Amino acid sequence: MADLTGSTFALVPSCGLCSGTGLPADAGRYVWDDGVWRLWTSTRGSVPGFSILMPKRHVPHITDLAGMEAATLGDVLGRTTRALREATGTQVVYLYVFGEGIAHLHIHLAPHRSDDALNSAMLRGRVSEEPLPSGATVLRSLDFPERPEHELNETADAIAKLLAEA
Ligand SMILES: [Zn+2]
DSSP states (O other), X not given: OOOOSOTTOOOOTTSHHHHTOSSOTTSEEEEEEOSSEEEEEESSSXXXXXXXXXXXXXXXXXXXXXXXXXXXXXXXXHHHHHHHHHHHTOXXXXXXXXXXXXXXXXXXXXXEOTTSSOXXXXXXXXXXXXXXXXXXXXXXXXXXXXXXXXXXXXXXXXXXXXXXXX
């Protein structure tokens, strides 16, 4: 059986999320902990239920997921987002992972209403929206040029190759 202990990752005292100093105490609180993951929910701001899901051990980035954190993330995401949706009466919960601030994996979970403060844009600047009959929308940047199609195909091929080897 695979080793699910993920023993590579210990707590890192200098990390704000490991030490518990990374989130302002007056802006929210921990509402759930299953021993592997914990959920912090904001109690200030303009988006009720805005939460941060994080592994209890120091997993730096989503690309470092291993062990119990990797084995349980799907169930935990389902459980936490269902609770957020039910508690707020929203239909969808946005997920954001940036990885450029605190180097301890944290997934922002944001219950979304159409008239709330959340930014639903994936692209910076001006964007054209082309609705498709399927209901999907193709977004194209008006401020950043499209990259050459061969470059995008080479990237897609590289991803497919890496995943086939994994
Ligand atoms: Zn940490």
